[in-house]
Amino acid sequence: MIPHGHPVMTEADIAAAAGLELHTWRRRHGADFRARVPVTNPGERLRLYDAAQAQAYIEGQPIxxxxxxxxxxxxxxxxxxxxxxxxxxxxxxRAYASTGYLPKGVELHGRRWWARHVVQERIDAGDQRHHPETTGAGRRPGDPRNRAPRPRTDDRVPAVAAELAAAEADARTVTADQLAERYGVSRRTGERLLAAARQQLQERS
Structure with missing residues (x-):
């Protein structure tokens, strides 16, 4: 969660604010920083830290x-x-957001987020996806038209495909580990993004 009125920073943000590359910052300061500044979202893969605490650490001030x-x-x-x-x-x-059953949310730090009131409004409205009054008069349960549309392709795939094309021209490689780091996801998800991007490039050729 990103609390209202309390900006957060990722480790990439903190490294940039300190004027260092992320891998350099992690090697020099990562362990000490994590020991002194708690994450705001325990259990999440992408670590977020309170911006005021992070800035105090960078400036050498009391946290x-x-x-x-x-x-x-x-x-x-x-x-x-x-x-x-x-x-x-x-x-x-993600499927709800792509089909309009839930708003698309906002993108921050390479992730998508939904305001608490938006989620509560969805809960308060109840499940309106497959009922006759919302799907069309006369439709019976099981009617294929009652099904939510399939989610669209992951919007990260075109960006990865473009990077693959540029990397090929420059004789560079793009790895699943690099994608996992960039998007704050697992290596398996990085592999999935890489495979989907390659497939997209093949379909274009």
């Missing part, structure tokens, strides 16, 4: 106490937190 914000309608929930609130899983949340 202020971690904020304890009250829940706010404008808090931003991650895909996993949104899935928990809706009683589903992350892939279904």
């Amino acid at each position: 202020p106490p971690a904020p304890v914000p009250e829940p706010h309608p404008e808090d931003l929930l991650s895909v996993d937190e949104t899935a928990d609130a809706l009683g589903t899983d992350a892939s279904t949340v």
Whole structure:
């Protein structure tokens, strides 16, 4: 979660603010920083830190106490937190957002987030996807027209495909590990993005 009124930073943001490459910052300062500054989103793959605490660390100042914000309608929930609130899983949340059942959310730090009030409004509205009053008069349960449209292709794939094309021209390589680092995902997801991008390039040729 990104609490309303409390900006956060990723480790890449912190390294940039310190004037260092991410791998250099992690080698020199990563362990000490993580020991002194707690993440704001325990359990998430992409580590987020309170911006005020991170900035104090960078400047060598005393680190202020971690904020304890009250829940706010404008808090931003991650895909996993949104899935928990809706009683589903992350892939279904992404499908909801691509089909309009849930707003698309906002993109920050390479991830998509949904405001707490948006998620609550979806909960309060109830499941309206497959009922006759919302899918068309006379449609019976099981009618194929009641099914939500299939989610669109991952919007990261075209960007990876473009990078692959540029890398080929420059005799460079793009690896799954690089993609996992960039997007804050697992290596397996990085491999999936890489495979999908290669497939997209093959289809264009």
